[in-house]
Amino acid sequence: MGWEAPPLHILLFPLMSPGHTLPMVDLAKLLAARGVRTTILTTPANAPSLEAAIELAQRSYQYPIELHVIPFPSTAVGLPEGCENASSVPYYQHPAFMTGVTMLQEPFRRVLTKLLPDAAITDWFLPWTFNISEELNIPRLVFHGISFFALCAHASLLFEQLPTDEDTITIPNFPRRVELQRSQMPDETQMHPVFTEIIRQIAEWEPKSYGVVVNSFYELEAEFADHLRNVLGQKAWHVGPVSLCNARAEQQSRRGNKPAIDGEECLKWLGEKEAGSVLYVCFGSMGTFTEAQFRELALGLEASGRPFIWAVKKCRDEWWPERFMARMEGRCLILRGWAPQILILNHAAVGGFVTHCGWNSSLEAVTAGVPMVTWPFFAEQFFNEKLLVEVLKIGVAIGAKQHTVVPEQRPLITAAEIERTVRRLMDDGEEANRMRSRARELSIMAKSAVDEGGSAYIDTQNLIQELTNRRTMPNSKSQ
Template sequence: MGEESRKLDVILFPFLAHGHMIPMLDIARLFVSRGAKATIITTTLNAPTVLKSIQNSQKLGAPIDLEIFPFSTRQVGLPEGVESFEQAIGLDMFGQFMAATDMLRSPLEQLLESRRPDCLVADMFLPWATDAAAKFDIPRLVFHGTSCFSLCAIEVLRLYPLNVPLSDDEVFFLPHLPGDIKLTRLQIPVEYRENFEGQFKRFMNRIGESEVKSYGVIVNSFYELEPAYADYYRNDLGRRAWHIGPVSLCNRNREEKAQRGIEAAVDEHDCVKWLDSKEPNSVIYICFGSMAIFSSAQLHEIAMALESSGQQFIWVVKGRGDIRENDQEWLPEGFEERMEGKGLIIRGWAPQVMILDHQAIAAFVTHCGWNSILEGISTGVSMVTWPLGAEQFFNEILVTEILKIGIPVGAKEWGKVGSVPLTVKQEAIEKAVRQIMAGEEAEEMRNRANRLKEMALRTVEEGGSSYSDLSSLIEELCSKSKGD
């Protein structure tokens, strides 16, 4: 396979959002580590983030090529310089951003025609990529940045219109899925609860139809984590899927973990030094991903809960504008002085994988984005789940009810990306933090989380299921290329 795999030429096209680009870069590294040639597509203003990862990969003897496309903002009414989904959502310009993204189809087709790669791996949010690749008889693989469980739940919602109860709090079961999967009306997107055809549902239909026509799906998960749903996705929903995760585990040493993604807002050595001073399993880590923007009132509730819980913590806070200038709006007076040595606030991007992997971290308060969930699983931490939107309420069910390694904080309503969620009160946050950090139940969850960590580490090693799935995919693509 070694000689054959060197002939494989793969182009990878992530969606222009950090939570999508980072795992796609990890996937490029996995292909290159098996001898394939890999090229990442991005746009001018996203290139510096991608280049950093490519340079780190180069140091390890795994070169990745870069292809930069121009991003048209003016034609669709986007302000100049807005080239990431996070920026567009902050400006409430989802439609304009997706229109600009659709315009990347033309340069993609030009590249595919001139390069004729063996495969195109394109993000789920680029549904037109299937037809673009088909024009040149190039197999398109869809990259879904979420769990197999969530993929199944989303597809069931899409395919089988629900007779959703009128009461917001009334529980209903997702049809057809293995297990009794319960949700309330408020935990699913508005268009599915009201059963109307809006922008979001139309877009999800485009994604679903594109996926069915594609060559197959790459899933950043591993079979042993969710076997019933991996089987349902392949057998009942008829998807050709390869589970190759957790892809973040390709970052082996501390430097790779610290430098993954955007430049951190804290010095990695200071962060490690702070963690090194703590006892094992004594710190809780709080982070809500790259997209969530909380109100000052909600940040204030979190601060008060952390102080009253008595727990040591690292808290990553992101916001619109300069958070430091607005400290008085959300930080209780004297909070940082009182928390000196007990709590560390990181304003901006944090080296999350490095932090989670430290022995001092016991638990993780998370928005249930799949990158974060899988990074938590890969490092053996239990979780407090606080879903906000997207597929995060499904991921919460996986963590709390199926894997049983988490406690819900009590978030009840799905919100569109970028919206300010309803306030979760201090008492609920404090209760969940205490519950996940101390006591018999917390110990049992930590033990289960550690078993999943060991499972995750084994699955990406030679002979493991994810390693074997990637080998199988590479062999199949090589065989198809040879046959052509």
């Protein structure tokens, strides 16, 4: 028998935050299903959720998804022991958390030296992984859990000296005219030094990396994917929506977190509602409100007249409007904690989604064919809102104007404004019907993209093949 080459081995290292980890776990599943040996790097407190996320899927893979654990210096940066995920850290301690993340450089170096994978795909918030990978002649690819639109916008704004006396900013050197209010963009003068340094490192080292892997599909953002590759000169692969690697409903409801409610109970409640009548409300793992805003949201949802599912991360009992639960009995389902989001979005009863415009949630709604009310808070969420509302035309903006992680710094959006926006999305007017029709078209495109012969399927195969071919090239680490 002839010699058979070992399987391609890729190490994946996500930032320890649900919005960053979940799509990279799905990427690992996607690669494992194509015969790639995959290893996910994480920390002790995050390992159990990752084990749950891959448990159901890995039985069918030729090579199991492996976990490799490195210690996280929680107490060294002033965090409680075992506090190792951004979702468990209040916003004012995010700088301490990210300081702890930067202290993972030597553990990462030791793992990479020991495993010597053929490539490392690391989160874009871990830019220092480039230097370590470069030392070992291992190609480092950047995983972006954000849109091509946001990637291009970040690149266009990075080195521009924007006018300081204008309230409205037009994104320069962009495929189409897009305007944002200055308040919708991060204020770098107010940024903690640890984040300023990370952004500086991203700007310096990401262009030197082997390329970027993006959780999107070409048909959704063709002009922006082309701009990134052809104008900005970035080698890129579109491999999404990666969540579609979870073919079975039970896997979709168990992507690494225990749902706040049993999926069957959720399906039973939805099954009693008319098609397209239910509004799903969720603001991700880090979306928080003031008590006043929470109450306005509750009253706005009540006034809309629509049945709704509301995934509530944290609130106190006194935050609810008086007798709200009694009035909403049978009309709403409150999920305290993590929700089986993909299962909910794909149910026929769900006709709209109030979202913070995180890219995972946005793409999951696109895949399910559900239009959105957009309510961004921070990060790249205001860019995603522009894509959903102005380019794809499957969203209605709630009117959020302030880019900030601090709930108290956001202007109050009233119950009347919330009711009006929900009705625009959910009623049977011409605008709402156009959005629903467009959302259904994009859903079909998303599913076709990951099917054999689709754009994402082909690009994923191209990535695997290029990394496989690199092993036989001169000066590769295997020589």
